[in-house]
Amino acid sequence: MHRHKKPAMFLVVLVLVVLYASLFVVQEGQRGIVLRFGKVLRDSNKKPLIYNPGLHVKIPFIEMLKNLDARIQTMENQADRFVTMEKKDLIVDSYIKWQISDFSRYYLATDGGDVLQAEVLMKRKFSDRLRSELGRMDVKGIVTDSRNRLMTDLREALNNGTSGDDKTQATAADNAIASAAARVERETNGLQQAVNPNSMAALGIKVVDVRIKQINLPTEVSDAIYQRMRAEREAVARRHRSQGQEEAEKLRAAADYEVTYTLAEAERQALITRGEADAQTAQLYSEAFSKEPLFYNFIRSLRAYENSFNGHNDVMVLNQEDDFFRFMKSPEDTVAIRP
Structure with missing residues (x-):
């Protein structure tokens, strides 16, 4: 009985192999062409047969599938x-x-x-x-x-x-x-x-x-254009720097002028103010001393003494009866002070 089973199993396997070799699948996004002995299968118009995506049948071991990409x-x-x-x-x-x-x-x-x-x-x-x-x-x-x-x-x-x-x-x-x-x-x-x-x-x-x-x-043209653009930009930069330096010199000169003018004007105003103050001082002194001539003489003599004896080694040879020393005598020896 086992002898009968072996041929049957072999026959089933052979049928499955033949059936598997007879079927082929064309994937989505592809088209199939079948070759028989290296030659493409054609229709009645001599055009190759084209198989769309899906399951198809061919003669096993004789026909081969070639896929073409449809994407x-x-x-x-x-x-x-x-x-x-x-x-x-x-x-x-x-x-x-x-x-x-x-x-x-x-x-x-x-x-x-x-x-x-x-x-x-x-x-x-x-x-x-x-x-x-x-x-x-x-x-x-x-x-x-x-x-x-x-x-x-x-x-x-x-x-x-x-x-x-x-x-x-x-x-x-x-x-x-x-x-x-x-x-x-x-x-x-x-x-x-x-x-x-x-x-x-x-x-x-x-x-x-x-x-x-x-x-x-091209590279050679790009390099030439780049060099030309660079030269143009450098020329523009130099022009801007020159203009900037010119403007800076103008601003610096204007600032120096303003400083000089301001200082001169301030000095002029200071001199005018100082002159007016000195004039007012002299006028005040004149008005004050005109009221008391004797006191004015006394003040002038004191200033003369101060200027004459402000050193440590001053030597003066004068007659003691000189009028210059009249305010240095005792009151009883002092004659009336004349203006």
Whole structure:
């Protein structure tokens, strides 16, 4: 009985393995393409079969699943040098947001959904188009509101391509995209919907947004402008310092004048006041002494004595009967004092 159970168990395991290998799941945000013996499965129009998110069935061990990212992707562009209408160089840093719009065309045009190949073609196309657009604009227009219009025009040009009336010559990127578009037409026997061969639609790609992050001047130009601005600022600073020193000298001269004038005026007022005081003093003395002439003579003699005998070694040879000593005699010897 145990011998019968082993083949049954083996058969159940084999069925489960085959069933597991037959089922595959496409995750949300992805699309699936099935390869049979290395070749993509196609529909009646020779277009690759695209599997939407969900559970699907394939032939086990013969067919393989390849996933394509359906989400919006960001491609950073390396800062590059561009020339404006004024023949001035600018360093422009930008990025592109894109997603797959036609998975079957994208798969055929990029050799099996090679993201690197798609981004290389898109970057070359974007760089050529941006170079052409910036060559028609001046620096002022690029850094002002015209930049928004520039990014819109770039997005439209990438998505729709250029018309035959556009005088812009075909670039290497245009030729590469056109070659990929021709390969898709050959592989689908011309049943694929016609698109402009120099647009991103030829690769099955839609450009969602184009943004310019930074616009800078080249290093050598920036250094020259910085040195010129520095020289201008230093000239302005020197002019301001010179003007300040001139104003300081004017203020200092005005202050010195005010000091000199104030001191002179004060000295003049002091002399006038002192003269008036001396005049008033003399007048008072005159009025006082005119009332008492004898007392005036007595005061004058005392002042003369004080000035004559104020030293320690003064020697005077005078007659004792001289009138100079009349106030130094005793009262009974003093004759009437005459004025």
